[in-house]
Amino acid sequence: MGKERTKVSMAVIRRLPRYQRYLDELFKNDVKRISSRELSERMGVTASQIRQDLNCFGGFGQQGYGYNVEDLYNTITDILGLNRSYNTIIVGAGNLGQAIAGYTNFEKSGFTLKALFDVNPKLIGLRLRDIEILDVDTLPDFLHQHKVDIGIMCIPRKAAQQTADILTSNGVRAIWNFSMTDLDVPADIIVENVHLSDSLYTISYRLNEEELFNKIDKN
Amino acid sequence: MGKERTKVSMAVIRRLPRYQRYLDELFKNDVKRISSRELSERMGVTASQIRQDLNCFGGFGQQGYGYNVEDLYNTITDILGLNRSYNTIIVGAGNLGQAIAGYTNFEKSGFTLKALFDVNPKLIGLRLRDIEILDVDTLPDFLHQHKVDIGIMCIPRKAAQQTADILTSNGVRAIWNFSMTDLDVPADIIVENVHLSDSLYTISYRLNEEELFNKIDKN
Numbered sequence: 001m002g003k004e005r006t007k008v009s010m011a012v013i014r015r016l017p018r019y020q021r022y023l024d025e026l027f028k029n030d031v032k033r034i035s036s037r038e039l040s041e042r043m044g045v046t047a048s049q050i051r052q053d054l055n056c057f058g059g060f061g062q063q064g065y066g067y068n069v070e071d072l073y074n075t076i077t078d079i080l081g082l083n084r085s086y087n088t089i090i091v092g093a094g095n096l097g098q099a100i101a102g103y104t105n106f107e108k109s110g111f112t113l114k115a116l117f118d119v120n121p122k123l124i125g126l127r128l129r130d131i132e133i134l135d136v137d138t139l140p141d142f143l144h145q146h147k148v149d150i151g152i153m154c155i156p157r158k159a160a161q162q163t164a165d166i167l168t169s170n171g172v173r174a175i176w177n178f179s180m181t182d183l184d185v186p187a188d189i190i191v192e193n194v195h196l197s198d199s200l201y202t203i204s205y206r207l208n209e210e211e212l213f214n215k216i217d218k219n
Numbered sequence: 220m221g222k223e224r225t226k227v228s229m230a231v232i233r234r235l236p237r238y239q240r241y242l243d244e245l246f247k248n249d250v251k252r253i254s255s256r257e258l259s260e261r262m263g264v265t266a267s268q269i270r271q272d273l274n275c276f277g278g279f280g281q282q283g284y285g286y287n288v289e290d291l292y293n294t295i296t297d298i299l300g301l302n303r304s305y306n307t308i309i310v311g312a313g314n315l316g317q318a319i320a321g322y323t324n325f326e327k328s329g330f331t332l333k334a335l336f337d338v339n340p341k342l343i344g345l346r347l348r349d350i351e352i353l354d355v356d357t358l359p360d361f362l363h364q365h366k367v368d369i370g371i372m373c374i375p376r377k378a379a380q381q382t383a384d385i386l387t388s389n390g391v392r393a394i395w396n397f398s399m400t401d402l403d404v405p406a407d408i409i410v411e412n413v414h415l416s417d418s419l420y421t422i423s424y425r426l427n428e429e430e431l432f433n434k435i436d437k438n
Contacts, residue, residue, distance in 0.1 A: 006425060007432055008428075010263060010421070013424050013425070014417070016421075016424065017416060017420040021414065021417075044228075044229065045230075057435060079431060080424045080427075081420075081427030081431070084427070086423060086426070095314045095315070095318035095321065096314070096318035099318055102314065103415070105416065106416065106419065109416065109419075111419065149426060150426075174426055176418070190422055192419075192421055192422050192425075194415070195236070195240065197236060197325065197328070198233070198236035198237060199395070199411055200328075200395060201236040201239070201299045201300075201301065202229070202232050202233060202235075203369055203395060203409055203411050204299055204301055204303075204329070205232050205300050206225060206232070206393070207300055207392060207393055208299075209227075212276070212297075212300070213226055
């Protein structure tokens, strides 16, 4: 199942990137300070939730009234490890792999895409943003020669476990898994599964909520 | 900002698809009942969290010891509105749009893709899984002729607001927004933004956590 244990609960960790996004927007809008109440209202969480979350990482938080936007942004950026750089590769250069390769914002945040890999001879040798699509057979060799921190898996379910094995036995420390299947990896490997359906299903919930509660309230 | 208010907090709503996935897996593994403790351990949330979440939707939950897996799965499926069908379109038939069009699992859950739209003449007229890519200029006409519930936006930031305006002024009730920008929509429209970076940043956090706490503990 990979590295399940984190010192701070995943629920807290998952809120940090959202805090960072909101703070970034405030900073860009030239907001210097923000009260904890205002910040919490914007983000739809309680002020005490924000305080508790930040307290997991030591003693920052409110000084005087509210937060200094830039300081808090920088602190959260550091906590998220976004003050350093990571080498990534994408395995599976189909539509999704190419879409992810196209997100240049990831590069700006320190994630450098070193190569893509695919089995399809029509894709092998092509370049995306000057990054080559290589034959997946060369993946182990590539990993011997390059330090890769994060493997991004955009391949079909049936090839997923085998690819995860190659990645993890050749020094890759984390897998960003879009393959819609659970992976069996050593205990020190980080796996982050992306379930786009979770996001879609919140839409069907919300389209349906009023009717749902009309039914519940009647019972 | 669109429809911000839900009767149940978004934090609860976002946990429901995860519950459903775990229950689906249990069901497929022929597990009939599960204690609330075991369910909570598998999912990494507390038993009381699960109870509280389910209590938002009325009186189900534990009967005797633990949960009946099939019943709870069906209940959550109903709550998520996955017992009905939704018509969707994708605006932006680039890599990401094509990748999403390829997720046949969405169809199985009741989301029927009616068409894709793009500005690129090279894409217009092509078919994906027998679904045509249409000229985005025909989008308003298409929306007059077809009931579309959810518009999936996979277009660059600069075209996003204009497209959202066309969708929402022509009967689309919800937008699944991959355009990496906030949308200004009427109050009764549901917007679900997908921020893939939030998921990626939990990886950099975890790669960095041990060092982070070594530093925090020293202070």
